[in-house]
Amino acid sequence: MAEHAAEPSPAYPPELPVLALRQTVVFPFTVQPLAVNRPVSIDAVNRALTGDRLLFLTLQKTESDDPAPQDLQTLGTIGILRQMAKVPTGGMQILVEGLTRARAQAISRTENQMRATITSAPDRAESSLEIDAYVRRLRDLIDRAMALATGLSQELRGVIMAVDDPVRLCYLLSSLLEIKADQKQQILESDRVLTKLDLVSNALTREISLLELRNKIESQTQQQMTDQQRQYYLRQQLKTIQDELGEGNKSETADLRTRVSEARLPESVLATVTHELDRLDQMSPMSPEHQMVRTYVEWVLDVPWSKTTEDRLDPVEARRVLDADHYDLDKVKDRIIEYLAVRKLKGDLKGPILCFVGAPGVGKTSLGQSIARAMNRTFVRISLGGVRDEAEIRGHRRTYIGAMPGRIIQALKQAGSANPVFMLDEIDKLSVGFQGDPAAALLEVLDPAQNNTFRDHYLEIPFDLSRVLFIATANQLGTVQPALLDRMEIIELPGYTEDEKLHIAQRYLVPRQLEENGLPPGALQIEDAALRLIISEYTREAGVRNLERRIGTIARKTAARVATEPAGQPPAAPMTVGARNLAEYLGPPRFHRETVFRTSRPGVATGVAWTETGGDVLFIEASLLPSGHQNITLTGQLGNVMQESARAAVSYIRAAAAHFGVAPDFLEGHDLHIHVPAGAIPKDGPSAGVTMATAILSAIRDEPVRSDVAMTGEITLSGLVLPVGGIREKTMAARRYGITTFVLPALNEPDLAELPPEVREGMKFILASTLDDVVSVALNMPVGAAD
Numbered sequence: 001m002a003e004h005a006a007e008p009s010p011a012y013p014p015e016l017p018v019l020a021l022r023q024t025v026v027f028p029f030t031v032q033p034l035a036v037n038r039p040v041s042i043d044a045v046n047r048a049l050t051g052d053r054l055l056f057l058t059l060q061k062t063e064s065d066d067p068a069p070q071d072l073q074t075l076g077t078i079g080i081l082r083q084m085a086k087v088p089t090g091g092m093q094i095l096v097e098g099l100t101r102a103r104a105q106a107i108s109r110t111e112n113q114m115r116a117t118i119t120s121a122p123d124r125a126e127s128s129l130e131i132d133a134y135v136r137r138l139r140d141l142i143d144r145a146m147a148l149a150t151g152l153s154q155e156l157r158g159v160i161m162a163v164d165d166p167v168r169l170c171y172l173l174s175s176l177l178e179i180k181a182d183q184k185q186q187i188l189e190s191d192r193v194l195t196k197l198d199l200v201s202n203a204l205t206r207e208i209s210l211l212e213l214r215n216k217i218e219s220q221t222q223q224q225m226t227d228q229q230r231q232y233y234l235r236q237q238l239k240t241i242q243d244e245l246g247e248g249n250k251s252e253t254a255d256l257r258t259r260v261s262e263a264r265l266p267e268s269v270l271a272t273v274t275h276e277l278d279r280l281d282q283m284s285p286m287s288p289e290h291q292m293v294r295t296y297v298e299w300v301l302d303v304p305w306s307k308t309t310e311d312r313l314d315p316v317e318a319r320r321v322l323d324a325d326h327y328d329l330d331k332v333k334d335r336i337i338e339y340l341a342v343r344k345l346k347g348d349l350k351g352p353i354l355c356f357v358g359a360p361g362v363g364k365t366s367l368g369q370s371i372a373r374a375m376n377r378t379f380v381r382i383s384l385g386g387v388r389d390e391a392e393i394r395g396h397r398r399t400y401i402g403a404m405p406g407r408i409i410q411a412l413k414q415a416g417s418a419n420p421v422f423m424l425d426e427i428d429k430l431s432v433g434f435q436g437d438p439a440a441a442l443l444e445v446l447d448p449a450q451n452n453t454f455r456d457h458y459l460e461i462p463f464d465l466s467r468v469l470f471i472a473t474a475n476q477l478g479t480v481q482p483a484l485l486d487r488m489e490i491i492e493l494p495g496y497t498e499d500e501k502l503h504i505a506q507r508y509l510v511p512r513q514l515e516e517n518g519l520p521p522g523a524l525q526i527e528d529a530a531l532r533l534i535i536s537e538y539t540r541e542a543g544v545r546n547l548e549r550r551i552g553t554i555a556r557k558t559a560a561r562v563a564t565e566p567a568g569q570p571p572a573a574p575m576t577v578g579a580r581n582l583a584e585y586l587g588p589p590r591f592h593r594e595t596v597f598r599t600s601r602p603g604v605a606t607g608v609a610w611t612e613t614g615g616d617v618l619f620i621e622a623s624l625l626p627s628g629h630q631n632i633t634l635t636g637q638l639g640n641v642m643q644e645s646a647r648a649a650v651s652y653i654r655a656a657a658a659h660f661g662v663a664p665d666f667l668e669g670h671d672l673h674i675h676v677p678a679g680a681i682p683k684d685g686p687s688a689g690v691t692m693a694t695a696i697l698s699a700i701r702d703e704p705v706r707s708d709v710a711m712t713g714e715i716t717l718s719g720l721v722l723p724v725g726g727i728r729e730k731t732m733a734a735r736r737y738g739i740t741t742f743v744l745p746a747l748n749e750p751d752l753a754e755l756p757p758e759v760r761e762g763m764k765f766i767l768a769s770t771l772d773d774v775v776s777v778a779l780n781m782p783v784g785a786a787d
Helices: 039-050 129-148 154-161 166-176 181-189 193-221 227-245 254-262 267-282 288-302 315-325 330-346 364-375 407-415 438-445 482-486 498-516 528-538 545-563 582-586 640-655 689-701 727-736 746-754 771-778
Strands: 002-004 015-021 031-036 054-059 075-086 092-110 113-120 125-127 353-358 379-383 421-425 469-474 489-493 524-526 575-577 604-611 614-626 632-635 670-675 709-711 741-745 764-768
Touching: 015 031, 015 039, 015 092, 031 039, 039 054, 039 075, 039 092, 039 113, 054 092, 054 113, 054 181, 075 181, 125 129, 129 154, 129 166, 129 193, 154 166, 166 181, 166 193, 181 193, 193 227, 254 267, 254 288, 267 288, 288 407, 315 330, 315 364, 330 364, 330 489, 353 364, 364 379, 364 421, 364 469, 379 407, 407 421, 438 482, 498 524, 498 528, 498 545, 524 545, 528 545, 528 582, 545 575, 545 582, 604 689, 604 727, 614 689, 614 727, 632 640, 640 689, 670 689, 689 709, 689 771, 709 771, 727 741, 727 746, 741 746, 741 771, 746 764, 764 771
Parallel strands: 015 054, 353 469, 353 489, 379 421, 421 469, 524 575, 604 709, 632 670, 709 741, 741 764
Antiparallel strands: 002 125, 015 113, 031 092, 054 075, 075 092, 092 113, 604 614, 614 670
16 A cells, blocks of 8 residues: 655644534535534634634534533644624624644633644545545445435535545545534544545445435335325334434424414415425434524514405594594595595505605604504504615525525514505615615515515515505605606605694693603693794704604603602692793703894895705805905805806806996906805705895895895896795795795796695795896895896
8 A cells, every 4th residue: 555645734823713513523625514602612713713714623522512621622623714604693604614634732721712732634645456446435335325315416426426535535425424423533533544434435335224224115105195194104204214313203393384284374385385394304403404494484484474454444434543643744644545445445456655755753654653553554664774785675595694584574574464554764865885776676665566476585485565555754855766766656744834833732742741751631731832932942843853852851840840849748730831931941042033133234145945854044145355366265065056056146147237236347356255154064956046146146236135035946047047846845944034025936836835824824925037036025126227
């Protein structure tokens, strides 16, 4: 027999982290997945990741959960960490590749750190006729095993047959065969190739005997029998095989089969689950795929395939519930009543795809809960803010470690029914990452023509989403993908007027805060004048979120006074909060009407803008600076569109200077500075064009703009005033600031019809087609007076 040294192995560090293995051995030249859960093992993996990714992998002599150095075999394998994924339970799933044998000269442990001083012990290369004969015998045995085990892939046979090195062949077969860990350790420790080949040959021969026994059992049990008898005999057959393997009786899938029989699954789902359970019965619990299959089956059984709630199809009762929970919002309520009415008449109707658009605090999320209550459905919500991975929506494929379904299927499991009211919150906050576009994944979810066969990547079984009532929410539509927008029915929830906020506070907010702070009804009375003062001077918002916080502050201070009263004394009289003593609870007012002060000097004009939180007022300032060089300076964090609007306004005024009674060379020897205060807040959009033009004219003519006038509109180089959006929100913002005259584009006249009567009352609306119409009101300059 010829014997020669193996090829020089690379130099390995003399000391490596130790990963103790239970019931398995990692061989050189093989790749193996491992589950890591113990603290000492997790520490070893983490230290390997921060270094050269090398580990010393060795078998435990005992089953201890906290092994000591003396509990470990001294001969193991140097392995390199190829992949690592954390699992929700706190452990890890890793993939290691064995490199070479190594012997531990010393193993030490300090708390959760275990290290070993090692020397490499590579296998010696040997060749002889006897070894060649053994290799040929192994190949014959592999052919016999492949012929008996018809479920094995022929590709695996090709991989095994392509291995020429006897040692590698031994290690590869040892990793594939189901043999005990101590026998695997014996194969690893053997220094002679013949000994390794003999041990592997015996193990493979035993495996063939088991396969032959299985075939014998099959031939004996294949007789005439009913489907029920056939299932019984197949389980008996499996039990016999397990007894021969010494694994005993497997009953862990019995509870899963019971759940399957009780679940009333659709036919296609039942076939898939049955197939996976059959696979699970045939797997060893030590197989890495065993837990993956079990988790998959449990997920499929948890999904409500056939469970639904019965809709309340009474439009009158549904309207009563909606009115009891929310004030106003008639558009949304009418749409839900229409859906229920059609369902009642037609009997079957796909769920609508709605999108509520409005400022924060107007009640989008709570309205979804109210709709679910009105329809007698369960309510489920997922937040899409910041989601940047397509797999968050459609799930991960089962081939990945730690894979799980997407948020849609997870939410349906949480709802427990296949027809919930499903809220997709903050759909305008979706992001795009390198993992894919989640908005593209939502296209199928929100398409009534496709979502009846929605496929999650993890389940890979079609699920019918057409029974779900989807409600998306957004603060603005500009960031929503157009194709996604096209699939939704947009319902705008405008900001509330002061009168509407007053009604909401009286009917909902004050009673809710009394209850949340432990105050009995009647213990606190907040007068209408105090509520109006809170709305106008302590909050400035389109919704009522901050209003409720201020009412909550009053309720907490009242609760503190009630709780500190001496025991045994009669209850004090109800506390009343009015306009006079409101500052005792909330401090001085936070907002003031500063329009008159800000516009009392030339060059300042009042504009209105739409923001995600509703409408707001902007004071735009312009100033001519002497000793300049005709430069135009724009400050206040203005976006590109807003900067272009300012330059267009300057260009038009220069072109029509004589028309406005100013010198054509008004910039000669001057610089023009345009500033929009609140410089820390980015601003953009074309609607401030007329406001900028008015402020520039005011500065040039040295005439102040009327303090009771606010304006909005886009300006062109020819002086035309173009329409803009958000008229309702802008009008309410102007009213909050005490504006009595509102200049808006003439083409926005239809938007005035949507304003509530209390907003229109006391305000004068000027419809402007050109800049002449604006300045004639704002600067008291008659049109054409300068011609």
